[in-house]
Amino acid sequence: MAIETATPVIELRHVDKHYGPLHVLRDINLSVAKGEVLVVIGPSGSGKSTMCRTINRLETIDSGEILIEGTPLPQEGKELAALRAKVGMVFQSFNLFAHKTILQNVTMGPIEVLHTPREQAEAEAMELLRRVGVDSQAAKVPAQLSGGQQQRVAIARSLAMHPTAMLFDEPTSALDPEMINEVLAVMVELAQEGMTMVVVTHEMNFARRVANRVVFMADGQIVEQNSPDEFFDHPQSQRAKDFLESIKGH
Amino acid sequence: MSANVSMRDALYEAPGPKTRRRVAIGTGISVVLLLGLIAFVIRQFYVNDQLNPRYWSFFARWTTWRFLLRGLAGTIRVAFTAGIIAMILGLLLMLGRISHNRPLSVACHVITDLFRSLPSLLLIYFFFLVIPKYGLRMPSFWMITVPVALAASGVLAEVFRAGVNAVPKGQSEAAMALGMTHGKITRKIVLPQALRIVVPSLVSQLVVVVKDTTVAYVVSYPDLMQNARVLISNYDALVSMYFVVALIYIAINYATNQFSIYLAHREGTSIMSRTTENPV
Ligand SMILES: Nc1ncnc2c1ncn2[C@@H]1O[C@H](COP(=O)(O)OP(=O)(O)OP(=O)(O)O)[C@@H](O)[C@H]1O
Ligand SMILES: [Mg+2]
Numbered sequence: 001m002a003i004e005t006a007t008p009v010i011e012l013r014h015v016d017k018h019y020g021p022l023h024v025l026r027d028i029n030l031s032v033a034k035g036e037v038l039v040v041i042g043p044s045g046s047g048k049s050t051m052c053r054t055i056n057r058l059e060t061i062d063s064g065e066i067l068i069e070g071t072p073l074p075q076e077g078k079e080l081a082a083l084r085a086k087v088g089m090v091f092q093s094f095n096l097f098a099h100k101t102i103l104q105n106v107t108m109g110p111i112e113v114l115h116t117p118r119e120q121a122e123a124e125a126m127e128l129l130r131r132v133g134v135d136s137q138a139a140k141v142p143a144q145l146s147g148g149q150q151q152r153v154a155i156a157r158s159l160a161m162h163p164t165a166m167l168f169d170e171p172t173s174a175l176d177p178e179m180i181n182e183v184l185a186v187m188v189e190l191a192q193e194g195m196t197m198v199v200v201t202h203e204m205n206f207a208r209r210v211a212n213r214v215v216f217m218a219d220g221q222i223v224e225q226n227s228p229d230e231f232f233d234h235p236q237s238q239r240a241k242d243f244l245e246s247i248k249g250h
Numbered sequence: 251m252s253a254n255v256s257m258r259d260a261l262y263e264a265p266g267p268k269t270r271r272r273v274a275i276g277t278g279i280s281v282v283l284l285l286g287l288i289a290f291v292i293r294q295f296y297v298n299d300q301l302n303p304r305y306w307s308f309f310a311r312w313t314t315w316r317f318l319l320r321g322l323a324g325t326i327r328v329a330f331t332a333g334i335i336a337m338i339l340g341l342l343l344m345l346g347r348i349s350h351n352r353p354l355s356v357a358c359h360v361i362t363d364l365f366r367s368l369p370s371l372l373l374i375y376f377f378f379l380v381i382p383k384y385g386l387r388m389p390s391f392w393m394i395t396v397p398v399a400l401a402a403s404g405v406l407a408e409v410f411r412a413g414v415n416a417v418p419k420g421q422s423e424a425a426m427a428l429g430m431t432h433g434k435i436t437r438k439i440v441l442p443q444a445l446r447i448v449v450p451s452l453v454s455q456l457v458v459v460v461k462d463t464t465v466a467y468v469v470s471y472p473d474l475m476q477n478a479r480v481l482i483s484n485y486d487a488l489v490s491m492y493f494v495v496a497l498i499y500i501a502i503n504y505a506t507n508q509f510s511i512y513l514a515h516r517e518g519t520s521i522m523s524r525t526t527e528n529p530v
Contacts, residue, residue: 056426056427058423058426058427077431078431081426081429081430081431082429083429084426084427084428084429085428085429086429087427088427089424089427091420091423091424093420095418095420095421095423095424096424097421097424097425097439098421098443099442099446108425108428108430108438109428109429109430112428112430112434112438113428113429113430154424157424157428158427158428161428161429
């Protein structure tokens, strides 16, 4: 297990959520310690994305509590925006700003939210783009980049905010196989540098290599959680066994 | 980003030999029908003595054209001014409607629907007959321009809103995740993309504005239509004059439409690449 500190970076307490009659999150309790890498895994429709998105309130919850570094997530307005700025998010579909250049994508947050002077924001952005290996593309627009490059830019865009934690919702699912590794490599490096991460992914090698804990979800519930080796080699529940069997196929 | 340019290719399969033959036959039939229609119109003109030089000779005089061109200038002035006002007002109405301020949002929604559903002629009568009763005298230019602008602003607000809705949700979600506020997201992320999407339909809506200006005679503003009416009563030449004026309106609106098609093609390509050239 990761180093436990007094206050978890992310904490969910008895979180429930419905979409109409559909009970998508059922009494979710989860806490992520500083520097911990948590991998969330589970069948399609089990609520992984929804849980991930509630953590920075892209989805509201019906009941329960979500705390970021001990502070309850505000409901709206400037306070909510300020807390969101501390939690980076990487989407399956990249969601780079289509009308902005790669460099502008990365400087947007620092300039508009942190009020960093433009020169400084650009220097930092170039440094981040170098780190993820796309600095040569800085003047292009997103549509001109490959999926793998766009996702690395999206990671750089999040990092530019100096987040205390990062959420990844299936960051490699929309990528061609040959581009998956270049994105995973960036994420492995981040994990090794001690970033607190919640990663929804089915990449088992990634999970075994860097995850401190694997959380298995089904039907909106956390069914079991364990260290990656324990979980993948000795799943406890029947649901997890069935699920692991089904993804071994490919 | 050649999505717009190749829209035709995406919507229609490339025609094969059979289809091409069918298209050729169809084209032939249409041409024959069209020629027949024109011949019929000319015949009807002739039968009703509308081809009599008496009805057409004054078109050879410069003063006739000068008077019509003055009217055309009036039409363009009204349409242009009303178009600008409608765009600004339409944008404001849409922004108010999507704002998180509930009363403002409801108010803008109601005003938009009101302007959209009232016939512009009714609005014109309101400014022409009702408002002066309360002591506000406006020049005839504004009596036609303001109501036309108001009517168009309701429609344009909806056009803008369609553009905002067409921007993928992921764009504003990514901005939210960065900690940007609703106002900043609208200004920096959503609006710039929405405006690019709506430019062509915006220009097409100007055609409606131009058509709306034709009721300027109600307030005796000398636009193309009003001046044509003056000439009609001077020369007693109803059909020939309306025929020529119709051609002029068709020409204006055809040009406007061509312009919007041109913008639609440009929209995907050069606006995007222009952003590339000036990174910051
Ligand atoms: N906006 C929405 N409105 C209604 N139902 C929704 C909405 N978003 C998700 N759902 C439903 O909620 C359930 C959980 O969805 P969620 O996207 O969280 O699953 P997931 O575990 O991320 O699945 P996947 O692996 O396919 O991404 C699904 O049944 C989905 O159909
Ligand atoms: Mg999902």
